[in-house]
Amino acid sequence: MARTTENEYKPIDLSRMILDPENRIYFISLTLVNKSGALASFLNILKKHEFNLVGILSESISKKEEIEVSMFLETPTKMNLADLEKLIEKEIDMEKIDVVKKIKIFDHSGWFDEDSFHFPLQVGKVRAVIFPIPVLEGFLVGLRKSLGDEIVQTIVWYQGREIGKNTLETYRKEYGVEGISAVEILKKRALILGWAKMEIVHLDEKEKKAVIKIFDNWECDMFKEKSAPQSHFIRGILSGFFSSLFREDLKGEETRCIAKGDPYCEFILSANKNVKEPRKSNDSLAFEESSKGRWVNQYE
Numbered sequence: 267m268a269r270t271t272e273n274e275y276k277p278i279d280l281s282r283m284i285l286d287p288e289n290r291i292y293f294i295s296l297t298l299v300n301k302s303g304a305l306a307s308f309l310n311i312l313k314k315h316e317f318n319l320v321g322i323l324s325e326s327i328s329k330k331e332e333i334e335v336s337m338f339l340e341t342p343t344k345m346n347l348a349d350l351e352k353l354i355e356k357e358i359d360m361e362k363i364d365v366v367k368k369i370k371i372f373d374h375s376g377w378f379d380e381d382s383f384h385f386p387l388q389v390g391k392v393r394a395v396i397f398p399i400p401v402l403e404g405f406l407v408g409l410r411k412s413l414g415d416e417i418v419q420t421i422v423w424y425q426g427r428e429i430g431k432n433t434l435e436t437y438r439k440e441y442g443v444e445g446i447s448a449v450e451i452l453k454k455r456a457l458i459l460g461w462a463k464m465e466i467v468h469l470d471e472k473e474k475k476a477v478i479k480i481f482d483n484w485e486c487d488m489f490k491e492k493s494a495p496q497s498h499f500i501r502g503i504l505s506g507f508f509s510s511l512f513r514e515d516l517k518g519e520e521t522r523c524i525a526k527g528d529p530y531c532e533f534i535l536s537a538n539k540n541v542k543e544p545r546k547s548n549d550s551l552a553f554e555e556s557s558k559g560r561w562v563n564q565y566e
């Protein structure tokens with residue numbers, strides 16, 4: 267068996283929809299008493315009738331008394347919904363399984379089976395929505411084509427900066443964290459929510475400086491073969507987050523970027539006044555390329 271190493275990643279498919287032209291797959295929601303062996307006792311029924319589990323999902327681990335597990339189940343032969351329900355109920359009775367509190371089996375919907383039961387999506391107590399990358403491309407790449415690079419880059423930088431500040435405020439309230447602990451949460455959340463893999467290269471609270479590497483940054487992944495770094499939204503988030511963390515107005519500069527062929531995006535957050543940031547002005551939301559070939563926002 268392969269052992270898990272720290273830097274090994276595997277994609278996860280959250281589409282919750284399965285192509286089923288033969289109508290042999292059912293989506294099932296199962297509410298179980300949250301105790302050891304509860305799921306195993308139900309899975310034994312599936313094994314006995316040679317049902318194949320083609321997908322399983324569950325709520326995040328909680329301390330609740332009951333837990334809901336849902337699954338896509340493939341029957342060995344075509345079977346209608348009423349027969350499947352009867353069979354499972356009979357087995358639960360026969361095997362005296364007392365851990366199943368509720369079971370819902372959803373009928374086929376055409377060629378697909380899907381989880382149309384769970385809504386809305388939540389991350390913790392907060393509602394979340396999934397935007398596939400083509401939708402985000404519409405927001406960023408499309409908007410840049412319509413309105414021009416400079417104005418959109420500036421707008422998203424300001425949006426990001428507010429989000430970064432608010433994110434840290436939320437961490438402070440919810441987890442009571444400061445300093446490296448807050449940055450560690452940001453790093454974990456970035457990974458869990460599929461935004462990017464983040465690495466803290468340097469963090470100095472006295473010097474008020476941070477260097478962050480971001481691998482697979484979704485924002486820059488949309489842009490290819492550019493001569494300059496492309497992160498304005500994420501750069502804004504980092505600027506807002508670290509400015510709030512160090513309680514000083516920091517500048518953020520992207521020094522390496524996957525959009526121009528670097529292996530990762532690298533950000534330097536510091537109070538260095540030479541790093542320019544955008545300024546709010548009626549007509550000068552423009553950008554300039556610095557002498558070092560890096561994109562920085564126009565400041566003065």
Ligand SMILES: [Zn+2]
Pocket residue numbers: 483486495496497520522523524525530531532
């Ligand atoms: Zn980048």
